[in-house]
Amino acid sequence: MNGSTGSPTIQPMTTWDELLQWQTPTDLTSQASVAEIPLAQRPALTGMSSLAGFDNGDWQYDPFFTEWSQGGTGQSNTRTAANVYNFSFWQYLDISYYFGHQLLTIPPTVWTNAAHANGVLSLGTLNLNGVSKDGIDQTTVANQLIQIAGYYQFDGYAINDETYSGADWDQKLMSQLSNNGQKNLIVIWYDSPLSGNGGYANELNQQAVPFLEAAGYFQTNYCWGNASYESGINPQSSFDVLKTNFPSDYESWKNRVFSTLDPYCFNTGNCAGCGNCTQPYSGYFFENYKLIQNATEGYLTGIGVYAPAFTMYWCLQSNDQELPDVMTFQNNDQAFWAGTTDYINYQTSCSEQGTTVTPQADQCMAYYIEPRTVILTTPFVTDFNTGEGTFFNIYGATAAENPWNNLSIQSLLPTWRYSQSGSATFDIVFSYAFAYNGGSSLLLSLDSMAAGTSGIINLYQTGITLTETIQVTLIVQDTGTSFLPTLQLAIYLDESTNPVLIDGTAQDVGSGWIGFTYNIPTEYSGSTLTALGLQVSNNTNSSQPIALALGQLKILDTTQSGGTPYLGALTPATVLSWEDFYNNGSAYRVYGVLSGENYLLGIVRNYAYSTAGNILNTSQSNFTSYVVQEVNKFGESTPLT
Template sequence: MNPTRRTVLIAGATAALLPSLPASATPHPKAAALQPYASYWYPDSLPSGTPGTGITWRSLKSWRPADDADLAFNAATVPLAPRFTPTPANTTARAGQARIQSLVSFGPTASNPSQGSATADYYALTHWAYIDELVFWGGSSGEGLILAPNAPIVDAAHRHGVPVLGNIFLPPVAYGGQLQWTRDLVQKDAVGRYPLAERLVAVAEAYGFDGWFVNAETSGGNAALGADMLGFMRELKTRAKAKGQRVTWYDSMTVNGSVSWQGALNSQNEAFFQAADSMFVDFRWTAAKLTSSGQRADQLGRGRYELWAGVDVEANGWNSSVNWDAIVPRDKAHVVSVGFYRPEWTRNHLPADGRGPGEFHVADDRFWTGRSLDPSRPDGADSWRSPAVSVADRSTVASVPFASVFNTGHGLRWYEDGEVTSDAPWNHLGLQDRLPSRRWVVHTDGQRPAVTFDFEDAWRGGSSVLVDGDLDTPAVVDVYATRLPLTGDTVVELTHRTEAGNVTVELAVATAEPSAPGATPPYTYFPVDSGSTWQTSTVRLTGLTGTAHAIGVRLTATDGPVTWRLGGIAVRDAPETPAAPTALRITGASDGDLRFAWSPAPGAVRHHTLHRLLPDGTRRFLGGTCQRAFFVGGLGPEQGEQEARFELRAVGELYTTSAPATVTHPW
């Protein structure tokens, strides 16, 4: 890797690394004491001087969960879902070889809201099906070095079976790094244990994420410090493994304590690789270095795919020049795995006035799926070898009940039953559905329609699936790869509407895998009523038994072109309605800035929604969360009311809602 790219990397990893949130995401000053933010720390000692505006300096060594006033807002609640690998969508994607790690900066280190914010301009990652590990990238010498991921990101990732790691960043000296912080991290107690290793594992357990990415880039160390770092890593891995967590090492510090990026697995970093679950190989790799690294990992009995070859896409995204054959060759086994550095370029490269959620998802689909925007039809002339070309997608849709309203985790407004209940833009990844893993596979002998997430209308949440095209021949859209057990009571519900043209709609269900990679699943088709308004069609799967391996829709135009919208899908044996939450209360108030807390009812609850009930009977959506606490800012009296009235409901897996719990707040 040349010095220019290294400079970009280091600069991006310090104070300048994080995209600033739009002004609408920043709370007004009086909310500062109540607005919860994602947590960040220094290992022990703090910088000299005074922190900047909006920054709080904290010591991880002093952290205790009982003293963490924001823990309820920051603790993820969705367990890590198991995944399966369906038959690949094309003939080039492989299972069991290269994996993908993604290092993503979702927001600034400081003042990064815990539970979303009032803007749709957000990196709403949805292509989880190709990712094996997400790193919550960030940290800076002036704010904090150890970052715990936001709960919404962890909840969304876990729903799709992806573990999330917090980040430990010890910056280069040129960018404010102090060797004392490295010494703080690896300090030992009187009996030779590493107290910060224990504290890191305790943080991940309390916050509900899956371990740590360790990036030690502060130079000036010696062999003694290298030995202490190695001892720290070994204890961290041992403690992490006992809690079901994992540790990834970044190829930076060497065993002699110096910082020297190797771009390979070799004698200088092998001990650290052995003390971790995987290693991110710095961008200095070459084809020869990766070949030797893979061989060395195999010889160690570790496996070559535990090495992530760094691919820097921060500056150029899919225009980056990458020697793909050195990592994921087409004509032989993959060499190592892929480590994407900053793929949120798909959002950041868009102009500020063209960064709506629709534009973002078009760009993000291009990055993960390729120029064809259909993983079953890779574009062989595309110089960007997208993940869908090389890596088989995975799915977590394996149990009933299952439902999705195709919510991507951000939107321009909020819909309930097709009606707008809030016209404010928003983001909250914890509300994201389990989304289709292969977007978008269309089987047709004619012209392929465009298939996208659309934000101009929705049944629930902020988005729906829009199919638009001439449909000169029938088109089958693969919606979900599944492993859903079928009984005599199983039904599928489709919520949909036809906006233009006339179209015959059929539900497609396959009870076996396709005959070969890239082939159409062996679907059975069931007629579905269609119309110009939102409607929910309930389809009984007469004649089908066993397991549903794929669910899709077949659209046949009778008078085109056609614009058709899918707003929801549910697979169930019987209706289920969650019980109402209890003990709803306001735990903090400053004028119109309020903290809410409650006790979830027993049973399966997907998330909770909070509404305000206005004097004229209007129910206004204020937000939703998977946590047991929520913050709302900037409220005030309306329509002459003397007190504000709030309703909290539990939302089940089938999007049925409970009776409300209520609370009032006097003005």
């Protein structure tokens, strides 16, 4: 619990006493910090596995982000809750861990929820640097770590021990964690002097194999390939060790070893201890990743990136410095992960003026990692909500006006950012000026769309088997112009790369938004919907400006029903609970009732809500009652009375 506000929070553990004395909580305030979104399923992996280690430096417990298990609110002279490190490229990850430089870092509730919604495993970290293990029983520690992960519902631990003693202790601990009978934990060992024969090996060497076997996963240090002081340290050498030690099973083991790079390099010569820097566009970052690829094997190991938050925190040295604005950050994150936009204000060193970089085709993570999808069944609903904003809308109407963030309600965002084809090319960004549900929408714009032109924007990779009753709905708003282009659904079936275009019917859905309904022809029943997009056409005889906000997209089977969503009135309490009516596939809006008016206070993916942790309409208080409104997996809710 946050000592100053009483709101639910997860703080790191800094001593063995804290860890060993931890007991499974039984109070509702702690329950509000449990990540209740289950891990979404994905198709079987066909390419290299991927790992991200999130180390946000001094910002890992920013009060606008992780101190609030129900989301964040507020602002200062240099910070706002509407502009946090709001990671959204989950489709390129398999595993993530959250590193906080303390003995034990539990991943934030909102972080695990967002990861799980996208099918990504979320890990905490056990950091043994500078910590004595004398007299500490690893079995007791293992049991505590298993219970903690089980309670907060994250998926395992990255183990960091950069000391020079205690190898047996570490190996026994990791073996107990990864082979326990209670919860199937993922355990990653970070390359260190303990497993590197007295130094960082920057590869999987023979001395590290027992650590890999005990943990199940291994992450290299960052000075390999072109960044190494020595030749021959690269993914090939790690692969050779795997093939020697696991001759009949090396294909599966290579996806458990992550050749990892660190993009941070604040000043010339500060290269994370490496011989050469691995900055993304002025160092050897992407050049090194090419060494993972192999003509014979396809790839040699998994791929890892440590501290990808450089796209927001590059060259910042203290947590009171002004951050880049939300649009600059999201632009640069898109450049790094998708490579489909220029990187703005890229600095080779912090003392130099920033420049604009146009990434080459192989200078983005998407070049090396295939995207993963969790859109395998109906219903699928997205509001293009990034999980932050300066206001909050419900069905296009404003329900709150203040800066906020909450990654627990981040929508599944487009797989491709952004793939386009056709005679018209649009500017595509998340807009924080228009929203249907939440604080953002996807804005397609073009200053002048020539007559008779069209363009297809590919949005989502899917794996849905079509039935005769599949229907797609789209809600849009024409912003700042009276011209509404022709909108056709573009679907891709089975192995075909040619889109099928489907016309829809339109109706006014209120608050300036227009709904389109597209019925998939029954002739495609039984086919697999592999991708979904939108064709935008100007069928007039003159050029027209385009400014179209996409507010919601649904893929539904009209024979399915979510029943009647829960709507309940609750008496005032420090923590509200509706456990008997809870469904982990739903979100829950919480309102405070005052003088007959309903004030939206927050949205959670839980059955417990702390009334000390409101992130919306925070100027209101002294509510006489509360209302909880379920939003089910179909995007449906029972209207407030």
